[in-house]
Amino acid sequence: MTRALAITVSTRAAAGTRTDLSGAALVAGLRAFDFEVDGPLVVADGEPVDAALRAGIQQGYDLIISTGGTGISPTDATPEITTRLIERLLPGIPEALRADGVKRGIPTALLSRGVAGTAGQTLIINLPGSPGAVRDALEVLAPILGHAVDQLSGADHQGADQP
Amino acid sequence: MTRALAITVSTRAAAGTRTDLSGAALVAGLRAFDFEVDGPLVVADGEPVDAALRAGIQQGYDLIISTGGTGISPTDATPEITTRLIERLLPGIPEALRADGVKRGIPTALLSRGVAGTAGQTLIINLPGSPGAVRDALEVLAPILGHAVDQLSGADHQGADQP
Amino acid sequence: MTRALAITVSTRAAAGTRTDLSGAALVAGLRAFDFEVDGPLVVADGEPVDAALRAGIQQGYDLIISTGGTGISPTDATPEITTRLIERLLPGIPEALRADGVKRGIPTALLSRGVAGTAGQTLIINLPGSPGAVRDALEVLAPILGHAVDQLSGADHQGADQP
Numbered sequence: 001m002t003r004a005l006a007i008t009v010s011t012r013a014a015a016g017t018r019t020d021l022s023g024a025a026l027v028a029g030l031r032a033f034d035f036e037v038d039g040p041l042v043v044a045d046g047e048p049v050d051a052a053l054r055a056g057i058q059q060g061y062d063l064i065i066s067t068g069g070t071g072i073s074p075t076d077a078t079p080e081i082t083t084r085l086i087e088r089l090l091p092g093i094p095e096a097l098r099a100d101g102v103k104r105g106i107p108t109a110l111l112s113r114g115v116a117g118t119a120g121q122t123l124i125i126n127l128p129g130s131p132g133a134v135r136d137a138l139e140v141l142a143p144i145l146g147h148a149v150d151q152l153s154g155a156d157h158q159g160a161d162q163p
Numbered sequence: 164m165t166r167a168l169a170i171t172v173s174t175r176a177a178a179g180t181r182t183d184l185s186g187a188a189l190v191a192g193l194r195a196f197d198f199e200v201d202g203p204l205v206v207a208d209g210e211p212v213d214a215a216l217r218a219g220i221q222q223g224y225d226l227i228i229s230t231g232g233t234g235i236s237p238t239d240a241t242p243e244i245t246t247r248l249i250e251r252l253l254p255g256i257p258e259a260l261r262a263d264g265v266k267r268g269i270p271t272a273l274l275s276r277g278v279a280g281t282a283g284q285t286l287i288i289n290l291p292g293s294p295g296a297v298r299d300a301l302e303v304l305a306p307i308l309g310h311a312v313d314q315l316s317g318a319d320h321q322g323a324d325q326p
Numbered sequence: 327m328t329r330a331l332a333i334t335v336s337t338r339a340a341a342g343t344r345t346d347l348s349g350a351a352l353v354a355g356l357r358a359f360d361f362e363v364d365g366p367l368v369v370a371d372g373e374p375v376d377a378a379l380r381a382g383i384q385q386g387y388d389l390i391i392s393t394g395g396t397g398i399s400p401t402d403a404t405p406e407i408t409t410r411l412i413e414r415l416l417p418g419i420p421e422a423l424r425a426d427g428v429k430r431g432i433p434t435a436l437l438s439r440g441v442a443g444t445a446g447q448t449l450i451i452n453l454p455g456s457p458g459a460v461r462d463a464l465e466v467l468a469p470i471l472g473h474a475v476d477q478l479s480g481a482d483h484q485g486a487d488q489p
Contacts, residue, residue: 072251072281072314080251088398088406091254091417092424092436098255099262099425107306110255111314118398143433151398151437235414235444235477243414254417261418262425270469273418274477 002063002149004030005056006039007049009068009078010129014044022067025131029138033145035063045075053085057119062149064122068129070114078126079113086117086124090148093125093141100140101133109133121152165226165312167193168219169202170212172231172241173292177207185230188294192301193228196308203230208238216248220282225312227285231292233277241289242276249280249287253311256288256304263303264296272296284315328389328475330356331382332365333375335394335404336455340370348393351457355464356391359471366393371401379411383445388475390448394455396440404452405439412443412450416474419451419467426466427459435459447478 023040069078101109114126186203232241264272349366427435440452
């Protein structure tokens with residue numbers, strides 16, 4: 001069973017001055033995939049993201065998804081912090097999420113700097129910090145998360161050696 | 164009011180042996196957004212791009228857009244020089260521009276290596292060196308430039324914390 | 327005439343325990359473009375890819391295309407090894423290949439980490455390791471390979487200075 005960790009990155013949610021709707025949407029969406037989901041862990045923007053991701057990697061989650069901090073406001077630093085911990089980037093994931101946002105009529109989706117990639121056998125994906133963006137992203141990710149987690153764990157390919 | 168600088172990168176335009184149609188298209192397009200526009204500054208390929216970008220960042224422009232030098236000819240170096248000055252890359256912008264070019268029936272649009280990102284509170288975007296590519300790109304950028312400039316300056320989000 | 331080298335990256339094909347269908351599809355597809363094609367050179371995942379690419383660059387091929395090793399299995403390392411040898415990345419190429427795969431109903435295409443770029447006057451492109459992915463990719467690449475090879479060799483632009 002896929003073990004997933006949801007992390008909300010929001011200084012205001014961490015301070016309790018905003019309700020964490022994005023994290024709730026993320027946990028609900030991942031549970032709908034029948035994953036075993038922990039979180040949302042709620043952390044402030046910046047270095048607290050580093051500690052949360054490191055702990056999740058060490059605890060061996062198959063999947064860590066964050067929501068928030070992917071824009072270009074002065075405090076947005078989730079992509080930089082995530083990139084430091086990633087061994088192999090998967091540029092196709094943020095690419096597909098941005099393209100999907102634009103197709104849905106949200107042109108500012110292309111300002112998301114979120115990254116995705118692997119750290120050991122953990123797949124890490126940054127999502128923007130809104131419940132709508134989280135729900136849209138999970139629709140895009142639905143057909144690939146299982147395959148990605150299997151590949152990461154070294155499961156052998158069946159038939160062709162794709163991709 | 165958004166203050167923008169247009170830079171034309173073309174060794175031949177800088178030498179006066181070619182008319183700078185791309186820079187003219189860029190300035191006209193940015194003025195149509197009601198931005199206060201300086202330029203086009205016309206510089207040769209290579210290191211002169213560095214000096215022009217640095218000056219623009221120091222002068223505090225909200226937006227610097229270059230046209231030219233994004234291909235793979237031996238002299239094309241705009242993306243490398245721009246990347247050196249960028250603090251936070253915005254991969255979604257060149258991605259969207261290339262995808263738009265392909266959709267318009269210009270498959271070679273995918274050979275553009277132009278980058279986008281932020282340096283301090285300045286948004287920098289490389290465009291290819293043709294008037295048509297500039298006009299097409301400004302259509303893609305129209306719905307996001309204002310939002311990006313606002314976010315960069317630290318303007319607070321309204322409602323949701325997207326993206 | 328464009329001189330191309332095809333490289334198959336597959337530990338099992340290199341060991342003779344799998345038929346190299348991807349490499350055969352790649353050579354056939356490149357010959358259909360009227361290129362002069364060598365290969366497929368068949369190498370195991372990992373460092374043998376480095377030696378094959380270096381030899382191809384030194385031999386002055388206009389184009390080197392690899393198939394295989396672009397996923398996230400523990401042994402997949404083609405993108406990292408290729409990136410080390412590339413001087414100027416062309417992110418638009420893998421972007422377009424992934425987007426095309428998704429459009430064709432293959433969502434896992436977005437997990438390909440293949441890169442493209444230039445080393446000297448050689449254009450290098452990584453493709454996934456399945457015959458179908460190779461054939462689909464060559465359709466996407468058909469309208470741009472000739473233009474890219476010309477630009478790389480420093481051929482002058484006609485008319486506009488695009489891109």
